[in-house]
Amino acid sequence: MASKNKITKLFNIKYPLIQAGMIWASGWKLASAVSNAGGLGIIGSGSMYPEVLREHIQKCKKATNKPFAVNVPMLYPEIEKIMEIIIEEKVGIVFTSAGNPKTWTNHLQQHGIKVVHVVSSVKFAIKSQEAGVDAVVAEGFEAGGHNGRDETTTFTLIPMVKEKISIPLIAAGGIATGRGMLAAMVLGADGVQVGSRFVATPEASSHKNFKQMVVEAEEGDTVLTLKELAPVRLLKNKFFEDVQALYARSPSKEELKDLLGRARAKKGMFEGDLEEGELEIGQISGLINEIKPAAEIVKEMISEFEAARKEVADF
Known part of the structure; x- marks a missing residue:
């Protein structure tokens, strides 16, 4: 992985591979496991009361000395308390979603926090850049959970966003393999965010029944x-x-x-x-066939990414 990669430099991580902050799945165990493996783990605050989030942040700090982030859906009813806790606990990176990036970006950055906003369209990617965010996640409608109304696929969205912004770009939606990661980066992404694949891990806080249904x-x-x-x-x-x-x-x-x-x-x-x-x-999820540790997933994705990159170079 090239040392000049914008995402690894921005977050001070080994690989430009980010675990999505999914509700009911992304607690401190998953976030710390991904960060320890060289990616960027994210705690999903969308399903947490403020004090529960504080507990997860503190446990994550004990479980890893690597960078990790918190994802904050801006529709959250107690968002002021959430942001206060993030600042108090000195979290270095925040991913915001489902709202106006102008609302919190400047405030967080004044406390030394890097801000990434999740978008599902070119229009909102441009607005995010104008709001001063450090990077954007462009998420195609293949993604799980809450999604864009335009039904723009990742393969289409990434090159269109790349054409319009100059800040680092992270691709999300339908990426669970090293080959998928390479494809997204060839299309213009500087890194990828992976959600569904990390649900099917022992570290995900989601229920085993749900994990099994994902695998099936x-x-x-x-x-x-x-x-x-x-x-x-x-x-x-x-x-x-x-x-x-x-x-x-x-x-x-x-x-x-x-x-x-x-x-x-x-x-x-x-x-x-x-x-x-x-x-x-x-x-x-149709490509996810087994539950395996988060560290193994990171290792496999990076290994497959490098192998696929060599294959493409031989074309």
């Missing part, structure tokens, strides 16, 4: 739905079928909200209710 998933088993509320990619299950049945009646937003209710994602991904829970995962 095949092509076509996920779908992007609930666009009227916030687009989300889910595994098909009873809850998804209930959503489809409601759509057949042309529901109002209120009816969709009533069906969604509260804590659906927790019920599915953290508590392991595969029937009534919301099971967020990316399309690439």
Whole structure:
């Protein structure tokens, strides 16, 4: 891996490989494991009360002396407390998502924190650069969890964003292998963010039932739905079928909200209710066939990346 890589320099890490901050999966165990393996681990604060986040940050610091980050969805109701804790605990890198990057970027940077914003379109990548972020994650609609409305794929999004911004660019959505990593970087990304692959690890805090369903998933088993509320990619299950049945009646937003209710994602991904829970995962789950330690995944991806790079050089 070249020493001049913008992402490894920006974050002071060995490989330009970042683990996504996924709700109910990305606690301190996963983040520290990825950071110790040479990538950048991320604690996903979206499913944590402020004091729970503080505990995860403190445990992560004890488990690794390498850089790690916190992901903050800006729709979070107690975001002021979350940001206060991040600053108090001297976290060096924050990934923001689902909101206006102008809101917190300058404040965090004044405390010496590097800020990365997650986008799903060229328009928001440009706005993020204008807001002064240090890098952007451009995420195609193959990705799991909450997603862009435009359904722009990673393969299309990365070169379009690359054309319009000058700051470091991280590709996300549908990347789980070294070959996928190389493809994204050939298209213009400086690094990659990987979510779904790290769900199927012993270190992920998600429920074993959910991990097993990810491993068993095949092509076509996920779908992007609930666009009227916030687009989300889910595994098909009873809850998804209930959503489809409601759509057949042309529901109002209120009816969709009533069906969604509260804590659906927790019920599915953290508590392991595969029937009534919301099971967020990316399309690439069809390529994930076993649960293995995060360090092994990092090692395999980098090894495959280097091998594929040599193959392409021989063309």
